[in-house]
Amino acid sequence: MKLLIATGIFPPDIGGPATMLSHLAQGLTERGFEVKILTYTENTKAQKTQKTQKHENTNNVYRVKKNNKLKYFWQMMRLAKWADLIYTTDTYSVGYFVYLIKKITGKKYILRFTGDSAWETARTNDWTKDYIMNFQDKKYDVKIEKLKVRRNKIFFNADKIIVDCEFNKKLSVSAVYPEEEPRTIMRGKYRDDEGSLGFREYKNKISVIYNAVDFNVGIVGTGLDLSMAIKQKYSPHGEKIMMTACRLTPWKGVDQIINILPDLIKQIGLVNFLILGEGSELENLKSKIKNLKLDDNVHFLGKINQEDMANYFKITDVFILNSQYEGLSHTLLEVMQAGAPIIASNCGGNPELIENNKTGILVEYNNQEQLLTACIKILFDKSLADNLANNVREKAKEFKWSEVVEKTTGVIKSLL
Numbered sequence: 001m002k003l004l005i006a007t008g009i010f011p012p013d014i015g016g017p018a019t020m021l022s023h024l025a026q027g028l029t030e031r032g033f034e035v036k037i038l039t040y041t042e043n044t045k046a047q048k049t050q051k052t053q054k055h056e057n058t059n060n061v062y063r064v065k066k067n068n069k070l071k072y073f074w075q076m077m078r079l080a081k082w083a084d085l086i087y088t089t090d091t092y093s094v095g096y097f098v099y100l101i102k103k104i105t106g107k108k109y110i111l112r113f114t115g116d117s118a119w120e121t122a123r124t125n126d127w128t129k130d131y132i133m134n135f136q137d138k139k140y141d142v143k144i145e146k147l148k149v150r151r152n153k154i155f156f157n158a159d160k161i162i163v164d165c166e167f168n169k170k171l172s173v174s175a176v177y178p179e180e181e182p183r184t185i186m187r188g189k190y191r192d193d194e195g196s197l198g199f200r201e202y203k204n205k206i207s208v209i210y211n212a213v214d215f216n217v218g219i220v221g222t223g224l225d226l227s228m229a230i231k232q233k234y235s236p237h238g239e240k241i242m243m244t245a246c247r248l249t250p251w252k253g254v255d256q257i258i259n260i261l262p263d264l265i266k267q268i269g270l271v272n273f274l275i276l277g278e279g280s281e282l283e284n285l286k287s288k289i290k291n292l293k294l295d296d297n298v299h300f301l302g303k304i305n306q307e308d309m310a311n312y313f314k315i316t317d318v319f320i321l322n323s324q325y326e327g328l329s330h331t332l333l334e335v336m337q338a339g340a341p342i343i344a345s346n347c348g349g350n351p352e353l354i355e356n357n358k359t360g361i362l363v364e365y366n367n368q369e370q371l372l373t374a375c376i377k378i379l380f381d382k383s384l385a386d387n388l389a390n391n392v393r394e395k396a397k398e399f400k401w402s403e404v405v406e407k408t409t410g411v412i413k414s415l416l
Helices: 016-030 069-082 093-105 117-124 132-137 142-157 166-176 183-187 197-204 214-220 224-234 254-268 282-291 306-313 330-338 368-380 382-396 401-413
Strands: 002-006 034-041 061-065 085-088 109-113 160-163 206-208 240-245 271-276 298-302 318-321 342-345 361-363
Touching (some): 002 093, 016 034, 016 306, 034 069, 069 093, 085 093, 093 109, 109 142, 117 142, 132 166, 160 401, 197 206, 224 306, 254 271, 254 282, 271 306, 282 298, 306 330
Parallel strands (some): 002 034, 002 085, 271 298, 342 361
16 A cells, blocks of 8 residues: 655654654554655755664655645655555644545545644644634634634644544544534543434544554663763753753743742752753743743753664753643653653643652643642652652563554545
8 A cells, every 4th residue: 555644744843743753654664654744844955864864764765855845745745646555644734634635536535633733733823722622612713713723724634644642533533523522521521312412423434543652662772971971061050950841832831830949949959951842932941040040950951863862861850841732742652751850730731641759740731839849759758759760661662663553544445
């Protein structure tokens, strides 16, 4: 079978989603599929570095310069003629192009849904502050409603949808059928015997396939020198290390972690907070740090190469993900695999990974009191921290990459 993977990111882009796709392409190729990848890139003449070549045959990867959407669409049209099926990874322009190609050619497609582009765009532009579930059935102005209509066309016309957690399954149903998937969704319940035929059929075409990162297992135990160097740099006198890793967007809640630092330092002593990642909130966060006189305690490390991430996670005393919305976070899986104590917001797919007070501590999003209390508990109580770290390391073993590939293969074959 010939499969076209249409995506916006692919190595040498860094990050969990890009790395996952390279391994998925490799796994499907090993199972007898012919795979070609179409992706955006900063440079169409991508350097053939060891990182680029590690998991790909570069002859099967087609790169279009970012922002050249017209060229991307025509390249997709050409490759769609070759492919039996298209697998697309987002609901931005890539997903919309796949939808258009299906309308033109009838080519079937699978949509992998891990984040709501309509809500993220609205939140990034400060058009709304509503929670992502409330966003689905609330009416907004024309610019937001256009985003939702486009997204829903991509959802509705997909032949199969793969989501990375139960929360995103509920979200994708609520997006298309808000009137038939009412507030019971917030309690995790489905209406098994109600709703229209279309509603029931739509739910049935959605498959939950959890993420996994155990293809990184070989690097978790390596890089001892780098880990020790990081530890020495940010904890030369035994300072506690806190860490987060995320896109710096408004809904990731990094500002509220910064807000608790003055009180935390008063209670436990010196703390260094490491922020891994980049994004639109960077300058706002830097201004906050300056105003709170925390320049010596907060360190922006920017983008970190994927193969180095585990070496940072291994040395943190506590990792915090204070996000208003997550699917099944690649970052949390990597932190779990590295065995670090975790504090996470009780949002999205996080509770599907973290069991409160067993594999981590769950807090309300942006609740500074709960964030502060959880940090103090972990940083003061080494026995608790060690227990959480050991438990979460064992939990990470439940998420197996071989199962991701096998289940994805099953969804693809169901359309043959």
